[in-house]
Every structure is written in C-alpha cells, then in structure tokens.
Amino acid sequence: GIQVEQSPPDLILQEGANSTLRCNFSDSVNNLQWFHQNPWGQLINLFYIPSGTKQNGRLSATTVATERYSLLYISSSQTTDSGVYFCAVGNFNKFYFGSGTKLNVKP
Amino acid sequence: KAGVTQTPRYLIKTRGQQVTLSCSPISGHRSVSWYQQTPGQGLQFLFEYFSETQRNKGNFPGRFSGRQFSNSRSEMNVSTLELGDSALYLCASSLGTGGNEQYFGPGTRLTVT
Numbered sequence: 001g002i003q004v005e006q007s008p009p010d011l012i013l014q015e016g017a018n019s020t021l022r023c024n025f026s027d028s029v030n031n032l033q034w035f036h037q038n039p040w041g042q043l044i045n046l047f048y049i050p051s052g053t054k055q056n057g058r059l060s061a062t063t064v065a066t067e068r069y070s071l072l073y074i075s076s077s078q079t080t081d082s083g084v085y086f087c088a089v090g091n092f093n094k095f096y097f098g099s100g101t102k103l104n105v106k107p
Numbered sequence: 108k109a110g111v112t113q114t115p116r117y118l119i120k121t122r123g124q125q126v127t128l129s130c131s132p133i134s135g136h137r138s139v140s141w142y143q144q145t146p147g148q149g150l151q152f153l154f155e156y157f158s159e160t161q162r163n164k165g166n167f168p169g170r171f172s173g174r175q176f177s178n179s180r181s182e183m184n185v186s187t188l189e190l191g192d193s194a195l196y197l198c199a200s201s202l203g204t205g206g207n208e209q210y211f212g213p214g215t216r217l218t219v220t
Contacts, residue, residue: 031206041144041195041214048208086150092206093140094163095199097150 002027006087006098013077013105021072021101023087030091032063034072037084037100046072046085077105108134111200111212119218125186128215132179132200138162139181140209141173144195156181157204185217193219 003026013019023034032050035043047054047061049070054061058077063070074081082105088095112131120126132139140163141153152165156175173183179200185192195216199209 031209033209035211041197041216043197043199043211045208045210050206088150088209090152090206092163093138093155093157093199093201093204093209094152094165095140095142095150095209096152097142099149 002029002089002091002096004087004089004096004098006085006101008101009099011101011103013103015077015079015105015107017077017105018073018075019077019103021074021085021087021103023070023072023089023098025068025070025087025089025096028065028068029089031093031095032065032070032087032089033095034061034070035086035088037086039083043086074103077103079105079107081105111198111210113196113198113212113215115215116213117216117218119220120188121220122188122190124188125184126188126217128183128196128198128217130181130183130198130200130212132181132198133210136200136202136210137179138201138204138207139175139179140199140201141181141183142197142199143167144197144214145191145193150197153183155204162204188219190219193217
C-alpha cells in the first residue's frame with residue numbers, strides 16, 4: 001500500500017501563531033484530503049486537494065503531486081484549532097491515512 | 108442536505124458475539140467506504156461498496172464483511188468478536204468510486220469485553 005508520513009507528530013502553539021503541517025506519500029495518487037478530527041472522533045473535511053492550492057479562511061493547503069507531498073497552513077491559530085489533523089491519500093476511494101499531527105493551541 | 112449517519116453510535120459486545128453496524132450516505136452518493144480506527148494501528152481501510160458491489164478491500168480477516176443495499180445504505184458485520192476489534196468504526200460516502208471527495212460520518216464506537 002501507499003506509505004503516508006505526517007510531520008510533525010505533535011505541535012504546541014501559542015494562540016495567534018502560524019504553523020505548517022506536512023504530508024509525504026510514497027506513490028502517485030488521484031485523491032488527497034486533509035481532515036480535522038474533533039474530540040468525538042468525527043473527521044471534518046478541510047480540503048480535497050489532489051493537486052494545486054486552495055484557501056479557506058485562515059487555512060490553506062498546497063499539494064505538489066509530482067513531488068508527492070502536501071502542506072497544510074494554519075495562520076493566526078485559535079484554541080478551537082486544537083485536535084488531530086490527518087492527511088489521507090489514495091487511488092479511487094481506498095484511502096491511506098497518515099498517523100496525524102496532534103495540535104495543541106494554548107491561550 | 109443531511110450528512111452521513113451511522114447507527115448505533117456506541118456499542119458494547121462480548122467476545123465471540125457478532126455485531127452489525129449501519130451507515131446511511133449523503134443523498135445521491137453511491138459509494139460507501141468503511142474504516143477502523145484504533146490507537147495502535149491508526150485509521151485503516153476495510154472495504155468500499157459502490158452500486159451494491161464490493162469494489163475495494165483492505166487487509167482484514169474474513170470475519171469482517173459488508174454489504175450495500177439498493178438505496179446505497181451499507182452495513183458492516185463483524186463475527187466472532189475479539190478484544191482487538193474494539194475500535195471506532197467510520198464510514199465515508201462519496202458520489203462515485205473514482206476519487207471523489209469523501210465525507211465521513213460520526214462513527215460507531217465498539218467496545219468488546
């Protein structure tokens with residue numbers, strides 16, 4: 001299967017700081033998504049981004065498919081951004097997930 | 108538009124029993140995928156159904172099975188439960204099977220005692 005590596009595994013920020021989360025994957029894919037898992041376990045869609053750049057408010061993402069990585073940017077972080085961020089990649093609808101980045105934003 | 112729904116949300120079963128979990132996709136979505144999340148193994152793909160046919164399968168034993176109905180609702184069954192089957196089971200729906208955006212339900216938390 002496809003190997004997915006997310007870094008860093010843990011991140012502690014002060015409110016207002018910016019951060020970059022990285023996702024490396026081992027093979028070409030036609031599907032890449034970023035998720036935020038809430039405390040109750042539900043995966044919230046952040047970006048569907050098999051290639052290119054997208055922005056949604058304080059969050060943006062870039063995927064460079066030819067180099068097999070994706071970046072998630074969080075600007076002006078808020079305490080509500082805390083949680084685990086997952087990158088999922090795959091071909092068709094079979095996703096391979098990274099181990100996640102656990103973000104803790106302190107007030 | 109209503110999101111993906113999963114029932115039940117919580118379940119406690121005894122080792123050796125079997126369990127059936129249900130997933131209703133977003134209206135109009137025809138693909139349903141199932142995932143298992145555990146602290147040790149993370150999120151792992153179980154299988155995908157599209158138009159009542161299993162299209163993809165992960166590396167899980169035959170005790171894990173599923174099906175999809177004509178209205179796209181899907182069920183997942185686990186027979187002869189083991190302690191290691193305790194996990195959060197998530198289902199995801201998408202329009203088709205070609206790499207469309209997937210939307211996840213709230214999950215079913217299964218505890219096997």
